[in-house]
Amino acid sequence: MKKTVGVLSGLVVAVAAVCTAGAWYTGKQLPEVLDNAIAQSNVQLKQSMVGVGGSANLELISLESHLYSSTARYRIKVNDLMVGDEPHSFELGFVDRIEHGPLPWTRLKALKLMPVMAASNYTLEKDASSAELFVVSGGVAPLQGQTSLGYDGSTDSTVTMPPMQWTDAGGSVLKFSGLEVRATGTKDAGQVTFNGHSANVSLNVLEPGRAPWNVEVSGLKLTGDMSKTEFGYYVGTSALGVAETKAVLGEQQKVLVIKQLEQNAASEINGDTLTGKVAYKVGDINFDAKPVGSSEMLLSFKRIDVPAMQSLIAWYQKRLPELQAAQARGQAMPSVPMTEAEKAQVSADVQKVLAAKPQFALENLSFKTANGESRFSLSVDLDKPASLELPQDELYRQMITQVQSKLQLSKPMIGDLAALQARLQGQSEAQIQAQQVAQTGEMVGMIALQSQMATVQGNDILSSVHYADGMVDMNGQKMTVEQFAHLIMANLGALQPRG
Template identity: 40%
Template sequence: MKKILGSAIGVIVALGALSTAGAWYTGQQLPEVLGTSIKKANEDMAKTLPAVGFSATVELLSLQQQLFSSDARYRIKLVGSLDGEAPANFEWTVTDHIEHGPFPLSRLKALKLLPVMATSNYALERSPELEKWFAASQDGAPLQGQVSLGYDSSMQGDMRLQPLQMDLDEQTRIDFSGLNIDFDTTADAEQIAASGVMDSFKVSAKLASDESMRLEFKGMNLSSNTRKGVSDFYLGQNEVRLQQIELQIGENAPILFKDFVQRDETSEANQQLSARYSYDVGMISYQGTDIGSSQMLWTVKNLDAAALQSMVELYGTLLKDGKVDSESGMPELTDAQTAQFKTDLEKLLAGKPGLALEKLAFKTANGESSFSFGLDLNKPVSFDLPAPELAKQLIAQLDAKLRVSKAMITDVIGVQATLAGETDNEAIAQQAAMVGEMASGMAVASELAVLQGEDISSSLHYANDQVTFNGKQMTVEQFVALAMSSGGGLAGMAPEAPAEEMLLEESEAESPIQ
């Protein structure tokens, strides 16, 4: 028994000695580690923030060291504007209680037993400029968190935005439940994984029309898993999920967007970037009636990474210098910047980039309509060509497809009538079916669409100065002539078309959905 007790005491003493030695080592290394981290952060922000019109710096104000912990203060300066107006200046101070490794007390309390170099407990410091924010957060630090630094320079931690209720001005109020974000990064942020949770964020405002407006986001979850590619762009996946988005104007019933999901994915191959962006709404609902779901998917491909990086940096510089018009968004370029932009654009086009709206769809109970569009580009021989010849050389190919489901038209008209108070389901169904048939008849008569089964469809393909429209080959001039003549004919049919006899008059007059 004495041997066991002696061994246990020996282990405790050894761990205590190891902890003390580790704490002393951390204390000796801390100034250099902080200096390196701050320098790297400033370099990274100098590369990325100008692209969105901002610049930021971090400065170490003070560092007080003890054996097992240290206390630091940082100053963060932020200058910039998102709308191109006069830049705003922000200056925040952050306090940081740093627990020395290898076994910081806060980690031991949380049963995190892996050794780390240090654990940072940071919080925004109160100041006169932030008094309103602190007061709205029940007088606690509105921004705070914890970060543990590993001996391999990896970081693991969290950031917490506290709940707040704040009047931005006399017309606008914010109610925020708070946001928690957990993150894990490798050395130099080469790989970043993050996840976050928010219960609700609500904005209430009075509009210029003197009506009230309420926009509320509920049940948000976000996740991110990215790594830095060869081009210095971050590659990987990001996702944001919202259980519900609620929009209400005046005394009208709110419109609900349920199960919203936004995803993006970026990849890299042969110094070229590709990306996918998708937006899904599980159901759109009004007055308790489900209307339909929607989906949108964008893709870009073959973006020369070096050229894109140069263009982003140039635009960031222009934003920072106030050389971007706030209304038009057009930059003011010097001759040297114009030459640089032209060189980057030529390099970008030489990679044959492509942009596509792969799917824009709306689905109801009985039908789905969709639209897609794709554009592939080429590098022209010269940008000084006449506009028609320049367009011909720029566009490698163009594809567009439209498909409208007659069943979806019937569903939408039926929902509109129901929301307007119509109760005769048989009459609603008959009138809705008539509108669907009328729409398909007008589209086919105009020669702008064809009927495929129960769908009204139209397709366009362009390449090598030739157009294939709804399966028929023609020149660009012939297609333009067809579109103009068909459009004019369609417009001329409008006064004579018995649409007003087919649509439900009360539905058209009273329905909030137009």
């Protein structure tokens, strides 16, 4: 028995010694680790602000280190963030209580026994900038998180926002059920996965002299699996889903319900070129208790030269304040003066982008009702012209190598939408004649045939356009670009109301 107690006592002493040594090691390494993490965060913040105006920067204010724990304070500064037409600047402070490894107490309480270098527990600090957020969150920190840092540089994080409620002087109410996001990352965030969820957010607006309106979003989910490229940004897959969106609108307080709203994105890099797709899906649309239909859209891009595009984005970001100022002065097409060096660099980057033969496509835009489905697709292929100084017509001819579009318009779907419109206008089912509804689709088909813009096959109105080598093939009829443009303008003119 004494021998057993001695062995156990020895193990306890050994573990305590290891933990003390590990904590000391962590304390010595922590300043460097925090500096690297903040530097990486600022790179990501800079990239995320491209195109939205303004700037953001994270800095370490103080670090108090002890044997088993440290306390760090950070500040994030956001300057000239454009919200609507107005720039906004603000600062937020965070306090971070860092437990040194290898066995931080918060992880032990959660039965997480894998040794880690440190466990970070940060919260938004209450100050003049954040005081209002603490009010709407009921005094609980509006943002807090935990991150475990492994000895191999990997991270395991959870970020949470508590339930919040905000009410303005007029009685409008915003309610938020809270948010939780879990993320993992390899060393230097080379690969990142995340998933998050929020149960509900609702906004009820009351305005004097206007009917109230309400929007409620429920079942929000997001996931992602991303890898950092040598160019500093991430590629991979991500998804955002909303189970249901419900809106109550107008004097009659009619209800719009959208279910199974999804966005799925995927991108990959091959050498210096980027390829990606973004898909949108609406599973069901219902208005005023009447079924409308469902919809899908798929966008894609191929062969985007990354170094050249990054150079163009960097130039745009640098000149963005001048462009915004010109736009504020009322210039419809704002421009800024460029030096000869800038012109040469921008021209070289544009030609490099075009030399990769990029393609941009709306691969599918579809809408489906109970009795029919319509589809549309469009793709544009580009190439490098001999010079960007060519006459405009010749420049476009060399730069745009191919355009393809296809339209399949369902006559029964047109009839379904005509019947829906009649119901929304107050007509009863008895008043809506099936024959009249069917004739709506037939009438559209007849107009399409007369305009030479489409053909009709059974229940489908079909139109296809293919451009290449300066010629247009429209529904099997070949014509020049000028003849095609004349046909389009003639049909648009026929649609104008006559006095």
